[in-house]
Amino acid sequence: MHPIRLTQFAQGGGCACKIPAGELEELLGGFAASAEPGEGGWAAELLVGLEGGGDDAAVVRLDGERAVVTTADFFPPVVDDPYDWGRIAAANALSDVYAMGGTPLAAVNLLAWPREKLPTELAARVLRGGLDVARSAGCHVAGGHSLAAPEPAYGMSVVGTVHPERMLRMDAAAPGLPLTLTKPLGTGVLNTRHKATGEVFAHAVASMAALNREASRAAVRAGVRAGTDVTGFGLLGHAFKLARASGVTAVLEASAVPLLDGAREAAEAGFVSGGTRRNLEWVAAETEFGGLPETDRLLLADAQTSGGLLVAGEIPGHPVVGHLTAAGPKPVVVRS
Known part of the structure; x- marks a missing residue:
């Protein structure tokens, strides 16, 4: 572990630092309906924007075969090692393009750094981690933007491409499909435990730094048209957003949802972030839990950083964790 504990220089960490989902929806609620072209009209057709229910990236059509995918994602340190943080943040930003079924082409860095508190050598390690993961994705990194700030933050703005008829989006799910x-x-x-104790969970770092590229390609090959990635709003929050956008109910089988080693023990020991608790509070009224224990509810709402894809369809080698039905009384139903 690096002698300087980066996680101690930020109030939160990773995607758990997102503005709570309910507040964010209230903030953005009026923008989609009020969007009007300027005097010269739109330069291109917007295929996915705010109207889609909050997809992972914006998509603009270039022609019948190509569309541009654009996104940005950044957050405070989620682990203490600067190189690993850079890797995780880059994989998380690239995931937004993969979650649309796209291919990332180029990225620029977004860096906030407390120059009076942390040496710039650490910032260089963060940037190196991001560069190495982007290179592994075949994505160029070309410059970016930096600023001096009270807390460190890092991420990327990424541009990619996708076929307009083969992209993944949240409002394209249908009853009868598996999840x-x-x-x-x-x-x-595990990140909350790491921040509190300094324990390093290498398998969690490996999961967060892993690209969603192959899963995205497999979903597109399988004809999947609906999906999202699971990040700061937890599995429950992202399943709710997908179900609401598509007008269906998402039925999750709690026993089928895979957990990282040590995750249940960490939750039972109380290492639960405020972001996770806010997630559960947000989705509680929209979810039928039955007799599901509180720990299981918290794990399903756990604020993920650089999580996997949740898709409406089957991908070989990955677990089916539920299915979609016609819209019922609640958008999300959890079975034990």
């Missing part, structure tokens, strides 16, 4: 999850849950509680 597949491509990474186990638990990074939130």
Whole structure:
């Protein structure tokens, strides 16, 4: 572990630092309906924007075969090692393009750094981690933007391409389809434990730094058209958003949802972030839990950083964790 504990320089960490989902929806609620072209009209057709229910990236059509995918994602340190943080943040930003079924082409860095508190040598390690993961994805990194700030933060703005007729989006799910999850849950509680104790969970770092590229390609090959990635709003929050956008109910089988080793123990020991608790509070009224224990509810709401894809369809090698039905009384139903 690096002698300087980066996680101690930020109030939170990773995607658990997102503005709570309910507040964010209230903030953005009026923008989609009020969007009007300027005097010269739109330069291109927007295929996915705010109207889609909060997809992972914006998509603009270039022609019948190509569309541009654009996104940005950044967050405070989720682990203490600067190189690993850079890797995780880059994989998380690239995931937004993969979650649309796209291919990332180029990225620029977004860096905030407390120059009076942390040496710039650490910032260089963060940037190196991001560069190495982007290179492994075949994505160029070309410059970016930096600023001096009270807390460190890092991420990327990424541009990619996708075929307009083969992209994944949240409002394209249909009843009868299975739900597949491509990474186990638990990074939130393990990261919270890491921040509190300094314990290093190498398997959680490996999961967060892993690209969603192959899962995305497999979903597109399988004809999947609906999906999202599971990040700061937890599996429950992202399943709710997908179900609401598509007008269906998502039925999750709690026993089928994979967990990282040690995740349940961390949750039972109380290493639960405020972001996870806010997630559960947000989705509680929209979810039928039955007799599901509180720990299981928290794990399903666990704020993930660089989580897997949740797709409406089957992907070989990944677990089916539920299915979609016609819209019922609640958008999400959890079975033990």
